[in-house]
Amino acid sequence: MTTIRHLLICLSVVALWSCTKNRFDVDVSNVQVNLKINRLDMAVAQLKYDTSDAKIPQILKPFGDFAELYNTQIIKVGSMYNADYPRNLRMFLSYELFNDITEAIQKTFGKNKLSFESDLTLAFKHYKYYFPKKTIPNLYTFNGGFNQSIVIDSAIIGIGLDKYLGTKNVLYEKLEMEQFKKNVMYPEKLTSDCMFALAESEFPFSFANQNLLSSMLDEGRKMYFTKAMTPQIADTILWGFTGKQMTFCIENERQMWDYLVDNKLLFNNEYMTIKRFTGEGPFTTAFSKDSPAKAAVWIGYQIVLSYMNHHSNVSLPELMTENDYQRIMNKSKYNP
Numbered sequence: 001m002t003t004i005r006h007l008l009i010c011l012s013v014v015a016l017w018s019c020t021k022n023r024f025d026v027d028v029s030n031v032q033v034n035l036k037i038n039r040l041d042m043a044v045a046q047l048k049y050d051t052s053d054a055k056i057p058q059i060l061k062p063f064g065d066f067a068e069l070y071n072t073q074i075i076k077v078g079s080m081y082n083a084d085y086p087r088n089l090r091m092f093l094s095y096e097l098f099n100d101i102t103e104a105i106q107k108t109f110g111k112n113k114l115s116f117e118s119d120l121t122l123a124f125k126h127y128k129y130y131f132p133k134k135t136i137p138n139l140y141t142f143n144g145g146f147n148q149s150i151v152i153d154s155a156i157i158g159i160g161l162d163k164y165l166g167t168k169n170v171l172y173e174k175l176e177m178e179q180f181k182k183n184v185m186y187p188e189k190l191t192s193d194c195m196f197a198l199a200e201s202e203f204p205f206s207f208a209n210q211n212l213l214s215s216m217l218d219e220g221r222k223m224y225f226t227k228a229m230t231p232q233i234a235d236t237i238l239w240g241f242t243g244k245q246m247t248f249c250i251e252n253e254r255q256m257w258d259y260l261v262d263n264k265l266l267f268n269n270e271y272m273t274i275k276r277f278t279g280e281g282p283f284t285t286a287f288s289k290d291s292p293a294k295a296a297v298w299i300g301y302q303i304v305l306s307y308m309n310h311h312s313n314v315s316l317p318e319l320m321t322e323n324d325y326q327r328i329m330n331k332s333k334y335n336p
Helices: 002-022 040-047 053-074 085-093 098-109 117-130 170-174 187-202 212-229 235-239 243-251 253-262 271-278 295-310 316-320 325-332
Strands: 037-039 138-142 150-153 156-160
Touching: 037 040, 037 053, 040 053, 040 085, 040 098, 040 138, 053 085, 053 138, 053 150, 053 156, 098 170, 117 187, 117 212, 150 187, 156 187, 187 212, 187 235, 212 235, 212 271, 212 295, 212 316, 212 325, 235 243, 243 253, 243 295, 253 295, 271 295, 295 316, 295 325
Parallel strands: 037 138, 138 156
Antiparallel strands: 150 156
């Protein structure tokens, strides 16, 4: 009897593991996505060597509204329709590292077909699978002088290629960037960052009852969305964790959860407390220097994962529009 019972327990564990593993394993082979990536970075690089101000509108016209967004919000040289725009743009193009950045972008990603295009196409196939009525955003790449990574505005996604040149790129060394920032500045991180940004844009956080727990669950939910869009990407890349940091989370999940509960932090609504556990940084100070930043978000993801595993009838669109975070928590049966 003991042997049979042990076998049944093992089979139950395997079944649950299989369910978890296969939740993101969907067939998108018949999903049609015609992805076009518009290379604004190359057009702007061309302007470096074209001294005619009159040609600027002609070269940037194909990039439509994003060219204006790029000028006003990313490199902040003002509107293309201002009289002093050509002079301001020339000043940006004379930035001492501009040529080095352009060269690094082309060396890392290529001049024609971009190295990440197949991963991004696959991600948007998953997006159309789950959200068939949604429109694929117009995609643009840019050189922002290290200002922004991903920019989303309405039906536009802008990708700052200069923020994904590789963790050991000499330009990042010259700028003396903090190590934890450089750790996620590599090409393979780009696709998951795009999909996370898409989740933020499409499913904004409801601030009505913001506290640490709701923030953890909202961020965790967006990570679940990102995982569903990019199931082929390793979790260390998805999260931007090192292998050691991921191991820390797995081995210390219970201790981290107990810390939050015992210190009555879950319903704390102070901005700095929420940021301390869910914001960027080298590590989560309350846990350990071996922990990653956003370790509490990883716990939020585990809660969402538990919720979805226990409610197979809940679709991804339903999850992403559920704003009752306490309901997700209560029905998750989370028990690390």
